[in-house]
Each structure stands twice: as C-alpha cells, then as structure tokens.
Amino acid sequence: MSPNLTLVLVSGVLVATGVALLLERTLTRVLVGIVLLSNGINVLFLVAGGRPGGAPILGVTRAEDMSDPLPQAMVLTAIVITLGMVAFILALAYRSWQLDGHDEVQDDVEDRRIVRRAERDETSASYDDDTAETAGTTATGAHPHDGREAP
Incomplete structure (x- = not known):
C-alpha cells in the first residue's frame, strides 16, 4: 500500500515553511517555524508508520489488523518536546520584549x-x-x- 500523497505534500509544505521561518531573526517567527516543522515531521511519522488499522490492543483486534503503535508513541513524545521548546522560546521572547521592546535577535x-x-x-x-x-x-x-x- 502506498502512502497518501496528500499527507506527504502537507508534510513537505509544513517542513519547508518551518525551515524558512526558522531562518528569520525574530523569535516569534522562529517559534512559529518550530511549531510548523514539528507538525510536519509528526505527520511524516504517521505517514511512514504504515497503513491505518485497528487499536493495538490484544484481544480486541486481530494481530494482522493492528496499526503500529511505535509511530504514535514517537509523535506523542515529539509533541511533549515541542511543547517544552515552545515554552522556552516564549520565555525568551517575553524577556527580550521586556528588555529591548522587540524580539529580534541581534x-x-x-x-x-x-x-x-x-x-x-x-x-x-x-x-x-x-x-x-x-x-x-x-x-x-x-x-x-x-x-x-x-x-
């Protein structure tokens, strides 16, 4: 079974936009870039995880009909890491705003x-x-x- 082309394109656009925003000098754009990049990679993980299937619970779904739980676990871990990075960059941007009146990195x-x-x-x-x-x-x-x- 081939991956969904729409999800692959969405992932590519999210990653490309995220990388472009990471190269900006303001912390708010860097923050949005990190969020977009993370979401694009998460979608890519789920696409690369294989075909959708039933819940991976023994006794509920047959083994051949289960979806792979590893990509889902990796995405959940990536979400938590991204949340920590967002909180840190927001703190940096807020402190920069307090000190300089802008969030541009000089x-x-x-x-x-x-x-x-x-x-x-x-x-x-x-x-x-x-x-x-x-x-x-x-x-x-x-x-x-x-x-x-x-x-």
Whole structure:
C-alpha cells in the first residue's frame, strides 16, 4: 500500500515553511517555524508508520489488523518536546520584549570581533607560510621536505 500523497505534500509544505521561518531573526517567527516543522515531521511519522488499522490492543483486534503503535508513541513524545521548546522560546521572547521592546535577535558584537580576528590570523598565517616556503623553510623553521631543522 502506498502512502497518501496528500499527507506527504502537507508534510513537505509544513517542513519547508518551518525551515524558512526558522531562518528569520525574530523569535516569534522562529517559534512559529518550530511549531510548523514539528507538525510536519509528526505527520511524516504517521505517514511512514504504515497503513491505518485497528487499536493495538490484544484481544480486541486481530494481530494482522493492528496499526503500529511505535509511530504514535514517537509523535506523542515529539509533541511533549515541542511543547517544552515552545515554552522556552516564549520565555525568551517575553524577556527580550521586556528588555529591548522587540524580539529580534541581534548579532553579537563580540562574536563578530572573534570572527574578524580569526580571519585576520588565518590570512597572516597563510602569508607567513607562503613567504617561509619561498625561503626554503616552513613557518616553524623546519625544512619543508625532510622534517629537519633549517640551519
């Protein structure tokens, strides 16, 4: 039996929209993105779980007519995890609103400074390596071919 094409498309749209919203800078859009992404993956779990069947209770439904309970258990677990994430992001957004008057995530100035310093060190290290190799040694003073120290 093939999966329901409508549910697969709905799952794909939910996941794609959720990922697009996760890339935004405001926490409310990130929150909606997490909810949509979670719901899309939950629908995908249920579609991948196989054909629908009877309740998986022994004595009520025959074994070959039962539905698989594992995808349902995974979806319930995912719902609880998503609820915890939603509560946490709502708390972050509320605190950001209290402190700044908006919930937009700003770039960290110190983080930018560290990235610039790393890029500067990387370019200077590659420059040092290039000039040392043209002189016949590496930046550590070792001969580039045999590993012995340069005179």
